[in-house]
Amino acid sequence: MPLSDIQVRNLKPRDKPYKVIDFEGLFVLVKANGSRLWQFKYRMFGKERLLSIGVYPEVTLAQARKAKEDARATVAAGIDPSEAKQSERRIKQEEAAHTFERVGSLFLEKQRKEGRSKATLDKTKYHLKLANSDFGRRPIAQISPTLILKTLKKVEAKGNYETAQRLRARIGSVFRYAVASGLTDSDPTYALRDALIRPTRVHRAAITAPKALGQLMREIEYFDGQPTTRIGLQLLAILAQRPGEIRNAKWAEFDFANKIWAIPAEKVKMRRDHLVPLPDQAIALLDELRKMNGNGEYLFPSLRTWKRPMSENTLNAALRRMGYSGDEMTAHGFRASFSTLANESGLWHADAIERALAPCGEE
Template sequence: METNKLSDVKIRAAKPQDKLYSISDGEGMFLEVSPKGGKWWRFKYRFNGKQKRLSLGTYPSTSLKVARDKRQQARELLASGVDPAQQRKTEKLATETALRNTFAGVAEEWAQNKVQSEKWTPTTEKKRRIWLDNGLMPYLGSRPISEITTAELWGVLQHTQKTSGYTANRLRGMASEIFNFAMATGRADSNPALPLQGQIAVKKEKHRLAILEPEEVGKMLRAIDGCQAAATTKAAARLAPLVFVRPGELRHAEWSEINLKRALWSIPAEKMKMRESHVVPLSRQAVAILKEIQPLTGNSGYVFEGTKPGEPISDNTLNKLLKTLGYKGKMTQHGWRAIARTLLDEVLDVRVDWIEHQLAHSVRDANGRAYNRTSHLEGRTGMMQLWADYLDKLKASK
């Protein structure tokens, strides 16, 4: 039987026809030419009395020489009683299994589990993936997770600790969860991150910057009212003190969540840090700000739409505004929560459980049961109006 009948010249000369056709190279290998001009290498053989075919790749990405090498490998398998097609499936499965058992493979499954169980918001997922991609994947991604040692993980974390002990600790915590997930799914026998708990030095974290003196708060409110900024940015900056939600919750506010007639903003659970829906009573001042901005963004999904249509203002927009107004190192957007918590309690003498509930902190009754989102709504509504009126007084008092 003649073998190696083809040449590159013959292959290039093979033009597409109306129907699929093939050109033999001998010993079961042939080139298949499609009506659209595609060229595939095939190997035809018999195994256990059955006619079978095996793909050897496409031309020219798989050259004539490489295709012949693959044919020879397949014939050697047949000579030893092994089905080449089954061998390929076995090798593919082994490769997929090996990838699933790498740190990267387990980490991806762990992340998907977090998303599917709704333990992560889209914002949280984005942040966690950035940490993973920058801090762990470059060093551990391709490693079999069962082979990673405590010493190896320690060396990886040192890269991050040089710039941020806080981030290194967060990475250690994430790694620990990933190793626990690997153990739960039968891909690791131990968690090498556990011995590193408490071993990473962290500089004492500063409290979130906030101005707590009433006179200075009034001055800051006047500065915001008089600032030159984009309409959506200024509206968000003016509303922030009145609702004192987390910055991410404010940025992602949507018109569908706000009922101006009832003066209520209902934030769905997936946007909340504690994964529980939250209700924010809106004072007259808050409603007025929203009505002012409604003609501009009312047809958009987001109340505070940014420069890109369909997206909210960036997470740095409001902090950047505070810096522009001279509050760099003195105040951050998150500081409004500390201001409200302090002045509502110490100056306005409001019930602490109402304040904590409005801050969306975990608040429980005497029996240890968590309050639902509408608990003390009437009292909190009065509190929010009292707070708005107090801020107006601070702003008016020079």
């Protein structure tokens, strides 16, 4: 007769292990220490095999019978349940070894070997640190969109909307690397692409009308402040680089023989130096500037010390002094002026204009 739960519960240990049969190959093995182990006996390819199901009472009689039925169906399908169980165990062990933190480290190493800039590597490290604090030790194949969203919402709750968006993208990059490496099946961040608050883009004021820009350039020409500030504004307009790159420019970066300004890769967050051609107007301004500051490191040193560049507010303050409000023109706005007028002229391909501006960095 089939066993009852009371019978199994009341089984007592003996000097030697013994079996108590249920039915259809299922039995409970009672060991000398009192533990009771469910096992299923079956035949596969003419040989008798045993499948260990679990220990009573953690595995109940009903659960043991269900496991036995599943195993019988597996045998009927020509699959050895013992081998299937071992294979499943190996897969789980492999999954447990491939945590998000481990895969993230592999992804970071891949970026490093690809020659990504230090700025990009630092961003990846920062984003991975945020993610690892919440689910870094979890197997990557077991991480759900809900779990990731919880982490993203913590960042978003602090008002860091842009960081939350970039963190989602970085986590997604790690998952896509894992998919390509056969470590998981999908990227759960794809389901979250509309779940976060989109940051409001703040567009810096810029003059894009040709006549109005011409008037600004005339006023800069007759600027009555520091000559170095005037030259800084003129170079912004001619070279269309970021104010920070102008302020932090060093004489060592300039090749006057070949008329090239090589902005170091780490400054522009790129994999290679950004080469800016120097037209004759820029060369003339640099020659003028070199007579003032050519013995120092920076083109535009601070008035307080030659060891640091000018303040980041200097160029914008000069525009305010000339009567242009922050809603009309900013130092950064010269890039937008260049882009708009160059594209509207139709003289250059849009990609060439974008390359002249230099990308905003790798993500």
